[in-house]
Amino acid sequence: MVRRLAVGExxxxxxxxxxxLAxxxxxxxxxxxxxxxLVDSRPVGRASVxxxxxxxxxxxxxxxxxLLAATGDAVALCPAYGTSEGGQA
Structure with missing residues (x-):
């Protein structure tokens, strides 16, 4: 959504x-x-832009x-931080 809005309204x-998406x-x-x-809107007719x-x-x-492409799997699989049961960052 953010990428799309970066192209234009x-x-x-x-x-x-x-x-x-729904x-x-x-x-x-x-x-x-x-x-x-991060976003703003303005009315245009019955819609908002x-x-x-x-x-x-x-x-x-x-x-x-x-960063995630380089380390994402390592973070997700980290035994200390990869699950909600693990430690805190």
Missing amino acids: ARVVDLVDQLG QSTVSKHLACLRECG FTLTQPALIDLLRAAET
């Missing part, structure tokens, strides 16, 4: 169509992102994806 219906799921995620100050307010978020996500 979108309505909920656009995100539903492009991401293949409308309720998209709306809930957008509400969360808006509460966090959403935009990404923090373009630097894309750089952060790319860095996280790179």
